[in-house]
Amino acid sequence: xxxxxxxxxxxxxxxxxxxxxxxxxxxxxxxxxxxxxxxxxxxxxxxxxxxxxxxxxxxxxxxxxxxxxxxxxxxxxxxxxxxxxxxxxxxxxxxxxxxxxxxxxxxxxxxxxxxxxxxxxxxxxxxxxxxxxxxxxxxxxxxxxxxxxxxxxxxxxxxxxxxxxxxxxxxxxxxxxxxxxxxxxxxxxxxxxxxxxxxxxxxxxxxxxxxxxxxxxxxxxxxxxxxxxxxxxxxxxxxxxxxxxxxxxxxxxxxxxxxxxxxxxxxxxxxxxxxxxxxxxxxxxxxxxxxxxxxxxxxxxxxxxxxxxxxxxxxxxxxxxxxxxxxxxxxxxxxxxxxxxxxxxxxxxxxxxxxxxxxxxxxxxxxxxxxxxxxxxxxxxxxxxxxxxxxxxxxxxxxxxxxxxxxxxxxxxxxxxxxxxxxxxxxxxxxxxxxxxxxxxxxxxxxxxxxxxxxxxxxxxxxxxxxxxxxxxxxxxxxxxxxxxxxxxxxxxxxxxxxxxxxxxxxxxxxxxxxxxxxxxxxxxxxxxxxxxxxxxxxxxxxxxxxxxxxxxxxxxxxxxxxxxxxxxxxxxxxxxxxxxxxxxxxxxxxxxxxxxxxxxxxxxxxxxxxxxxxxxxxxxxxxxx
Numbered sequence: 001x002x003x004x005x006x007x008x009x010x011x012x013x014x015x016x017x018x019x020x021x022x023x024x025x026x027x028x029x030x031x032x033x034x035x036x037x038x039x040x041x042x043x044x045x046x047x048x049x050x051x052x053x054x055x056x057x058x059x060x061x062x063x064x065x066x067x068x069x070x071x072x073x074x075x076x077x078x079x080x081x082x083x084x085x086x087x088x089x090x091x092x093x094x095x096x097x098x099x100x101x102x103x104x105x106x107x108x109x110x111x112x113x114x115x116x117x118x119x120x121x122x123x124x125x126x127x128x129x130x131x132x133x134x135x136x137x138x139x140x141x142x143x144x145x146x147x148x149x150x151x152x153x154x155x156x157x158x159x160x161x162x163x164x165x166x167x168x169x170x171x172x173x174x175x176x177x178x179x180x181x182x183x184x185x186x187x188x189x190x191x192x193x194x195x196x197x198x199x200x201x202x203x204x205x206x207x208x209x210x211x212x213x214x215x216x217x218x219x220x221x222x223x224x225x226x227x228x229x230x231x232x233x234x235x236x237x238x239x240x241x242x243x244x245x246x247x248x249x250x251x252x253x254x255x256x257x258x259x260x261x262x263x264x265x266x267x268x269x270x271x272x273x274x275x276x277x278x279x280x281x282x283x284x285x286x287x288x289x290x291x292x293x294x295x296x297x298x299x300x301x302x303x304x305x306x307x308x309x310x311x312x313x314x315x316x317x318x319x320x321x322x323x324x325x326x327x328x329x330x331x332x333x334x335x336x337x338x339x340x341x342x343x344x345x346x347x348x349x350x351x352x353x354x355x356x357x358x359x360x361x362x363x364x365x366x367x368x369x370x371x372x373x374x375x376x377x378x379x380x381x382x383x384x385x386x387x388x389x390x391x392x393x394x395x396x397x398x399x400x401x402x403x404x405x406x407x408x409x410x411x412x413x414x415x416x417x418x419x420x421x422x423x424x425x426x427x428x429x430x431x432x433x434x435x436x437x438x439x440x441x442x443x444x445x446x447x448x449x450x451x452x453x454x455x456x457x458x459x460x461x462x463x464x465x466x467x468x469x470x471x472x473x474x475x476x477x478x479x480x481x482x483x484x485x486x487x488x489x490x491x492x493x494x495x496x497x498x499x500x501x502x503x504x505x506x507x508x509x510x511x512x513x514x515x516x517x518x519x520x521x522x523x524x525x526x527x528x529x530x531x532x533x534x535x536x537x538x539x540x541x542x543x544x545x546x547x548x549x550x551x552x553x554x555x556x557x558x559x560x561x562x563x564x565x566x567x568x569x570x571x572x573x574x575x576x577x578x579x580x581x582x583x584x585x586x587x588x589x590x591x592x593x594x595x596x597x598x599x600x601x602x603x604x605x606x607x608x609x610x611x612x613x614x615x616x617x618x619x620x621x622x623x624x625x626x
Contacts, residue, residue, distance in 0.1 A: 022044055022047055022048060022051075023040065023043070023044060023047075024040065024041070024044035025037050025040045025041050025044070049085070049087075050084055050085035050086055051085060052085065053081050053082075053084075053085025053086065053087060054081075054083065054084055054085030054205070054206075054241075055085070055240060055241070056081065056085075056237070056240055057081070057206075057237060057238060057239060057240050057241050057244060058080075058081050058082055058083040058206060058209075058212070058235075058237070059080065059081060059235050059236050059237030059238055059256060060078060060079075060080040060212075060214075060234060060235070060236050060237060061078070061079040061080055061081065061236075061237050062078055062079055063076050063077050063078020063079060064076060064077075064078035064080060064113070064214055064234075065078070065230070066111055066214050066215040066228050066230050066234075067228065068098070068217075068226055068227075068228045071097055071098050071099035071226070072095055072096075072097060072098075073095065073096045073097070073098050073111065073152075073154070073217070073228070074093055074094070074095050075093065075094040075095075075111070075113075075152055075214065076093055077090050077091045077092060077093065078090065080113065080150075080212055080237070081237060082115065082209070082212055083205075083206035083207065083208060083209050084208065086115050088113050088115060088149070088150040088212060089149060089150070090149055090150055094113075094150070094151070094152040095152070096152050096154055098154075098217065098226055101154065101156075101217075101219070102156065103219040103220070105164040106158065106160060106161055106162075106163045106164040107156050107157065107158050107163075107219065108156075108157055108160070108163060108174065108216055108217065108218050108219065109154050109155065109156055109157065109216065109217040109219070110154070110155055110157050110211075110213055110215075110216055110217070110233060111152070111153070111154055111213075111214050111215040111216070111217055111228075112152075112153050112155070112211035112212055112213045112214050112233075113150040113151070113152065113153065113211065113212045113214060114150065114151055114153050114210055114211050114212075115148065115149070115150060116148075116149065116150070116151045117146050117147065117148050118146065118147040118149070119143040119145065119146050119147075120143065120145050120146070120147060121143060121144055121145035122141040122142065122143055122144070123141060123142060123143075123144040124140070124141050125140040125141065125142055150212075153211055154217065155211075157216075160174060160177055164221075166348075167221060168345060168346055169345070169346050169347065169348050169408050170218065170221060171218060171227060171229055171268060171346065172268065172346055172347045172348040172349065172408075173348045174216065174218070174229070174232065175229065175231075175232040175264050175268075175348075175349075176348050176349040176403070176409070178216070178232050178233060179232075179257075179261060179349075179403065182257065183248070185207075186245075186248035186249075187248065187249065188248045188249070188251065188253075189248075189249050189250065189251055190251055191251070200249070202242070202245075203241050203242045203244075203245035203246070205241060206241055213233035213234060213235075214230065214233070214234050215228050215229060215230040215232070215233065215234060216228075216229050216232045216233055227271075229264065229267070229268070230263075230264075230267070231260045231261070231263040231264035231267060232260075232264055234260065235256050235257065235260055236256050236259065236260070237256070238254055238255050238256030238257075239254055239255060239256070251400065252399075252400045253352075253399055253400050255399065258351075258352065258399045258400075261351040261352070261403070262351045262352075262353060262354055264351070265347075265350065265351045265354045266354060266355065268343070268346070268347075269343055269356070342372065342373045342374070342375065343373075344372070344373060344374040344375025344376065344406070345375050345408065347374060347375070347406050347408065348405070348406060348408050348409045349403045349404060349405055349406060349409060350374065350376075350403065350404040350406060350419070350437075350439075351403060352398040352399065352400075352401040352402065352403060352404075352438065352439045353394075353395050353398035353399075353401075353436065353437065353438040353439065354436075354437055355434050355435070355436055355437075356370055356373055356374065356434065356435060356437060357373065357433060357434055357435075358423070358430065358432065358433050358434055358435050359373070359433075360433075362430070363383060363385065363423060363430060366383055366421060366423060366430070366435060367380040367383050367421060370419075370421055370435065370437060374406070375406070375407070375408075376406050376407065376419075377407075378416040378417065379404075379415075379416065379417070379418055379419050380417070380419055380420070380421050380437075381417035381418065381419065381420055381440045382420045382421070382440070383420075383421045383423065384420060384421070384422050384423070385422070385423050385424075385425050385430075386422050386423070386424055386425070387424065387425065388424045388425075388426065388432070390422075390424075391422065391424055391436055394422055394436060394438060395436060395438070397438070398438040398439055401438070401439040401441070402439060403439075404418050404419060404439055417440065418439065418440055418442075419437045419438065419439060419440055420437065420438055420440045421435050421436070421437050422435060422436040422437070422438070423435050424436070454479035455476050455477065455478065455479060456476070456477040456478070456479055456480075456552065457474055457475075457476060457551060457552070458474070458475050458476075458477060458523060458551075458552045458553065458554055459471060459473075459474050459475075459551055459552070459553040459554070460472045460473055460474070460475055460491050460495070460527065460553070460554050460556070461553060461554070461555050461556070462494075462495075462498055462555070462556045462558055463555050463556065463557045463558065464502075464558055469555070472491050472494045472495065472556075473487070473490050473491035473494070474487075475487060475488065475491055477523065480519065481519075482519075482522055482523060482526065492527075492531075495527060495528060495531060495556060496531045498556065498558060499528065499531045499556075500531075500562070501561055501562055502558040502559060502560065502561050502562060503558065503559035503560055503561075503562065504528065504539075504540055504556065504557070504558065504559070505540060505557045505558065505559045506540045506541060506542075506543060506557045507524045507525070507527075507528055507540065507541075507542045507543070507554065507555070507556055507557065508524070508542070508543045508544075508545065508553075508554070508555040508557065509521060509523065509524040509542060509543070509544045509545070509552075509553070509554050509555075510544075510545050510546070510547045510550065510552055510553045510554075510555070511544060511545070511546055511547075511552050512546070512547070512548050512550075512552060513546060513548060514546055516552075517544040517546070520544050520552065520554075521542050521544050523554060524542045524544075524554045525539070525542050527554055527556075528556060
């Protein structure tokens with residue numbers, strides 16, 4: 001028994017198809033097959049193929065190289081996909097003339113491909129009753145085939161009003177503008193919006209375009225002839241549309257866009273603005289010479305004589321020399337142009353990464369060489385060495401970084417240290433004739449300034465009797481810890497001297513709170529312990545007390561003098577001697593406000609005393625002599 005699963009309301013199939021559904025033929029026996037059925041089969045296959053093509057993304061798959069030969073523009077054979085998935089394929093070279101284009105100031109031209117259809121192939125129409133089957137004309141004939149393929153389009157663009165003002169840097173300036181427009185159209189975040197988006201809508205498909213861009217065509221300007229710049233607008237086939245969309249929206253740069261920006265820079269360096277001008281002048285000069293020669297020959301033909309023949313031979317010889325020189329100029333103009341004038345002045349922006357000639361520079365001079373070549377002073381932040389195998393990873397790491405404005409850009413912000421230069425080493429030496437530069441990673445991680453640790457100030461005093469208490473100084477301890485104070489040298493010797501002159505009866509530590517009693521006990525014990533050398537008895541007990549409203553103190557309670565009193569008083573410093581009563585002078589010890597050093601364990605050495613970190617304060621000198 002077969003059971004049919006229940007279908008919930010949300011799974012109910014509607015009675016009619018949704019718009020955009022694929023329409024295909026459902027054949028059955030007895031169907032009278034007509035042309036519309038065949039066309040339906042064909043359109044279904046075409047629609048599915050276009051949908052699959054659109055899901056992979058637009059761009060050039062191979063070929064379609066654009067070049068200029070004199071005034072003839074040539075596009076090589078190739079394969080590409082439009083945004084709607086329509087394939088463009090040709091095995092022939094497409095050509096167009098540029099000398100008849102309408103040129104005016106600020107105008108450039110965009111070269112692209114469009115899809116076209118060309119009917120061909122007539123076939124006889126069979127089964128028409130009105131036709132004469134035996135007629136001389138063979139009956140009715142109709143076109144039964146169609147070619148679908150690309151054709152070349154050159155359209156003018158007048159939207160860049162500032163192009164006419166860029167005499168020497170117009171090529172780089174236009175590329176910079178088009179790259180920025182591409183980012184704006186893709187809504188690259190956060191470059192186009194400083195706010196965090198409230199919504200993240202999915203990709204709704206590529207914007208419909210009837211033309212696949214291949215290159216921009218720059219008209220003659222000043223000393224420059226026609227120029228073709230492919231990578232300003234050409235995009236090779238890359239990531240599928242969803243990945244392409246989210247890369248832009250999440251602050252990244254799609255791979256095919258990154259590659260195009262790098263190649264636009266590299267091709268411009270190789271061709272060079274000065275090289276194009278040199279080629280243009282050479283071509284013009286050659287044409288003028290040819291016209292002059294024809295005019296002279298025509299004039300000479302009308303005359304006779306041996307001298308005229310000799311003059312013509314000499315003229316031919318000189319013209320041959322000019323031709324040879326011009327050929328040399330045309331074959332390698334960029335080598336001479338680069339040697340005389342680096343391309344830096346023609347660059348408005350630099351890509352996130354690129355390759356430039358090393359020019360024989362050493363590791364010590366390569367930074368200056370790159371800055372001179374690019375005409376960008378103080379642009380190099382670091383010069384790094386690497387293995388050749390590291391170049392690819394370093395290059396790829398710059399994919400999503402910003403482009404770098406040069407001093408020729410109106411938006412230049414006087415930046416310095418914005419690129420890193422990588423020199424590939426072979427056998428430890430920079431033997432490659434190029435270097436890689438990348439936009440320097442501008443990442444800083446400021447560390448919060450740690451607060452200065454709290455310090456415990458402890459007053460050290462000596463008690464000779466209830467009415468005679470002398471302040472020896474103020475010691476600075478790290479909060480809640482024992483550490484040898486920096487100012488120990490001002491207090492510890494006094495404690496040492498007193499313990500050699502009088503007996504130690506006890507030690508008292510006064511602290512701010514009850515939980516600090518152990519700390520006070522430890523500090524008091526370590527203060528007098530190293531100097532207590534009475535082997536006959538142990539260290540007297542350390543008493544602790546709490547005085548929350550007073551500064552913490554350590555009091556050394558002293559008993560009878562070990563020496564006679566007269567000798568003791570005589571040995572006291574003059575400013576501190578006062579016959580042993582409470583009218584004694586006070587010694588001042590400066591308080592250090594420097595941060596305490598790292599904790600170090602002190603060693604008990606009665607002979608040398610102890611060293612420590614300390615804070616400055618006032619102290620009273622005891623009358624003692626070591």
